[in-house]
Amino acid sequence: MIDDRPVLDDHLHLDPDNHRGIDAVRDFARVGGTHLLVVNKPSWHLGVEAETGADFREVFERTIDIVEAASSELEGRAWPVLGVHPGLISRLVDERGFAPDEACDLMQAGIDVAAEYVEAGDALALKSGRPHYEVDDDVWAASNDVMRRAFDHGAALECAVQLHAEASEDMTEVADWAEAAGMVPHRVVKHYASGRLEGPTPSVMSDKDRLETAAERGEPFLMETDYIDDPDRPGAVLGPKTVPRRVRWLLENGYDEAVEIAHVETPKAVYGIDTEATLE
Numbered sequence: 234m235i236d237d238r239p240v241l242d243d244h245l246h247l248d249p250d251n252h253r254g255i256d257a258v259r260d261f262a263r264v265g266g267t268h269l270l271v272v273n274k275p276s277w278h279l280g281v282e283a284e285t286g287a288d289f290r291e292v293f294e295r296t297i298d299i300v301e302a303a304s305s306e307l308e309g310r311a312w313p314v315l316g317v318h319p320g321l322i323s324r325l326v327d328e329r330g331f332a333p334d335e336a337c338d339l340m341q342a343g344i345d346v347a348a349e350y351v352e353a354g355d356a357l358a359l360k361s362g363r364p365h366y367e368v369d370d371d372v373w374a375a376s377n378d379v380m381r382r383a384f385d386h387g388a389a390l391e392c393a394v395q396l397h398a399e400a401s402e403d404m405t406e407v408a409d410w411a412e413a414a415g416m417v418p419h420r421v422v423k424h425y426a427s428g429r430l431e432g433p434t435p436s437v438m439s440d441k442d443r444l445e446t447a448a449e450r451g452e453p454f455l456m457e458t459d460y461i462d463d464p465d466r467p468g469a470v471l472g473p474k475t476v477p478r479r480v481r482w483l484l485e486n487g488y489d490e491a492v493e494i495a496h497v498e499t500p501k502a503v504y505g506i507d508t509e510a511t512l513e
C-alpha cells in the first residue's frame with residue numbers, strides 16, 4: 234500500500250475470458266492499488282447481441298463473477314458498475330435495422346435489469362450515457378431518453394450513475410435532468426473526464442495534466458484508467474498500474490489533499506462507500 238492509503242480506480246473493465254483478466258488486478262494491487270469499480274464491457278464485445286433486457290444478464294453476471302475474484306486479490310475490494318454502453322445504439326440502428334425508438338426500448342430494458350442488481354445489493358452503481366461522437370437527431374434524442382431512465386433508477390435506488398458521454402467541461406444540463414428525476418446531481422459521474430467539469434462529478438483520466446488541473450481546482454473528483462482489457466486495442470486507454478503510480482506522483486508533489494478527495498471523500502459522497510473501513 235501507499236502510506237496505508239486507499240487507492241481507487243473509478244472505472245476499468247476486466248475480461249474474464251480473454252486477455253489478462255485477473256492478472257491486471259494483481260498488477261494494480263502490486264503497486265499499491267486497493268479498490269476498483271469494474272464496469273461491464275460493452276455487451277457485443279462479449280459476443281452478446283441482446284434482443285431483450287434479460288439478454289444483458291449474461292454480461293452482468295460475468296462482471297459480478299470477476300469482481301468477486303478481483304476482491305480476493307485486493308487489500309480493499311472491488312464493486313461492479315452495471316449498465317448499457319451508449320455506443321450500442323449505433324450498432325442497433327446502423328447494423329441491426331432497429332429504429333431509434335426500438336433501440337431506446339431495448340437499452341432502457343437493459344438498464345432496468347442492471348437496476349435490479351443494484352436493488353439486490355449485487356452492484357454498486359449504474360452505467361449509461363450517450364454517444365461521444367456525432368449522431369442523427371433522433372438517435373441523440375433516444376440516447377438522452379435512455380440516460381434519463383438511468384437517472385430515474387438512480388433516484389429511486391439512491392445510487393450513482395456513471396456516464397459515458399461527449400468530451401465536455403460543462404454538463405450542467407445533464408446534471409439538471411438528473412436532479413429533475415430526483416437524484417442528487419453529484420451522484421452523476423462523467424467517466425473519461427478532463428480535470429475540470431461543471432455539473433456531474435468528474436472521473437478524471439489519470440494523465441498528469443488532467444490530474445494537476447483537478448488537484449489545483451480542489452473540487453470533488455475521482456481517478457480512472459478506463460483500462461479496457463481488450464487485446465485488440467492495447468494502449469487505447471491507460472494501463473492498470475496507472476492510478477497507484479499517479480497517486481505516488483501526486484503525493485510527491487504535495488497534493489495530499491487531492492489524494493484524500495479522490496480516494497476517500499468523493500467515493501463516500503458519490504457512492505456511499507468507505508474506502509478506509511474496507512481496507513484489511
Ligand SMILES: [Zn+2]
Nearest residue numbers: 244246272459
Ligand atoms: Zn470504459
